[in-house]
Amino acid sequence: MSAVIEIAGLRKTFRTLRRGSRVAVDGFDMVVEAGQVHGFLGPNGSGKTTTLRALLGLVNADAGELRVLGASAPEQLGRVAGRVGAIVESPQFFGNFTGHRTLRLLAVAGGVPTSRVDEVLDQVGLRDRGEDRVKGYSLGMKQRLAVASALLKNPELLILDEPANGLDPAGMREMRELMRTLAEAGVTVLVSSHLLAEIQLICDHVTIIARGRRVAAGRVDDVLAGHDPHEWRVRVAEPERGAELLRMVGLTVTVHPDDVLVVGGAPESELISSTLGGQGLWVRELTPIRPDLESVFLELTAGATPPRQSDGTAADDALPADTGAAAEPLIELDRTEGRRVDA
Numbered sequence: 138m139s140a141v142i143e144i145a146g147l148r149k150t151f152r153t154l155r156r157g158s159r160v161a162v163d164g165f166d167m168v169v170e171a172g173q174v175h176g177f178l179g180p181n182g183s184g185k186t187t188t189l190r191a192l193l194g195l196v197n198a199d200a201g202e203l204r205v206l207g208a209s210a211p212e213q214l215g216r217v218a219g220r221v222g223a224i225v226e227s228p229q230f231f232g233n234f235t236g237h238r239t240l241r242l243l244a245v246a247g248g249v250p251t252s253r254v255d256e257v258l259d260q261v262g263l264r265d266r267g268e269d270r271v272k273g274y275s276l277g278m279k280q281r282l283a284v285a286s287a288l289l290k291n292p293e294l295l296i297l298d299e300p301a302n303g304l305d306p307a308g309m310r311e312m313r314e315l316m317r318t319l320a321e322a323g324v325t326v327l328v329s330s331h332l333l334a335e336i337q338l339i340c341d342h343v344t345i346i347a348r349g350r351r352v353a354a355g356r357v358d359d360v361l362a363g364h365d366p367h368e369w370r371v372r373v374a375e376p377e378r379g380a381e382l383l384r385m386v387g388l389t390v391t392v393h394p395d396d397v398l399v400v401g402g403a404p405e406s407e408l409i410s411s412t413l414g415g416q417g418l419w420v421r422e423l424t425p426i427r428p429d430l431e432s433v434f435l436e437l438t439a440g441a442t443p444p445r446q447s448d449g450t451a452a453d454d455a456l457p458a459d460t461g462a463a464a465e466p467l468i469e470l471d472r473t474e475g476r477r478v479d480a
């Protein structure tokens with residue numbers, strides 16, 4: 138496997154209105170390998186967007202090394218820009234244009250054959266709606282149009298910042314299916330989100346960020362296993378006696394009102410079944426309670442507060458300066474090539 142994204146020691150500080158500074162990302166590391174659908178997970182304000190912007194050359198890092206497809210960012214991004222699609226802000230489309238026309242203009246501006254337009258509309262499931270005006274699209278359809286715009290270049294790497302934001306459950310499911318299809322087609326996908334369930338459903342790998350620092354990274358299964366409290370759901374004929382016996386062998390037991398015992402501290406089930414069975418108590422249920430990404434996330438990011446700032450001011454006092462970003466990017470990566478794309 139080869140790394141398509143490598144970030145080491147990224148640090149980014151923003152100036153605030155009161156001449157203080159706020160550390161948005163602080164010594165952050167991340168590696169995304171080719172072929173992964175990689176979740177970039179963190180609470181609001183933890184530094185995800187800042188990291189992605191730095192990676193795409195939309196904001197200057199104070200320190201750290203960033204590489205995209207082997208090219209160092211921001212200096213060499215132009216070399217790989219044609220192989221990367223990215224949506225880091227909600228793209229603004231002209232409502233009066235059709236989806237097809239929007240993409241055709243973007244294709245021409247980006248030097249992409251216009252024959253790609255039908256292909257990408259197909260890929261995102263908008264082929265039937267391509268001749269409708271964008272202002273009649275649902276939010277989910279607009280998001281898919283945005284993804285279609287990022288796919289025009291047939292990228293090897295797709296970077297999506299919070300693509301599920303604002304979508305209803307049906308829209309989320311569509312976005313999920315789209316990402317799966319792209320992954321099957323061999324596209325490496327980096328997707329940021331604060332929605333844990335989404336990441337768990339879509340991604341095979343995850344990097345978790347809190348307060349600008351990486352707090353966990355790896356295969357989703359491994360991250361979960363690393364936080365397995367070895368808990369079991371147990372039903373037994375005499376719950377109170379069962380609880381007592383299990384406590385006597387050093388396990389933690391909580392008796393729930395429906396007589397279910399939640400037993401902790403047992404990596405294997407045998408200790409539970411032999412302890413109870415040895416005393417003539419029949420076990421009716423013995424089910425492992427697997428941690429989900431949500432509980433791991435909450436544990437890892439517990440107490441996460443907005444990133445520090447040196448003058449103690451509130452987060453909202455920040456100057457919107459220093460981002461190098463205007464509000465209307467359509468294909469964000471074109472900015473790294475010094476071009477602007479207007480529909």
Ligand SMILES: Nc1ncnc2c1ncn2[C@@H]1O[C@H](COP(=O)(O)OP(=O)(O)OP(=O)(O)O)[C@@H](O)[C@H]1O
Nearest residue numbers: 151161181182183184185186187444455456457460
């Ligand atoms: N242009 C800016 N000027 C000042 N502070 C900023 C700027 N951009 C981001 N920040 C601050 O940096 C911190 C990290 O923000 P960032 O947008 O990277 O977080 P995030 O994880 O993407 O959050 P969300 O999930 O809410 O989008 C926040 O405290 C934010 O207020």
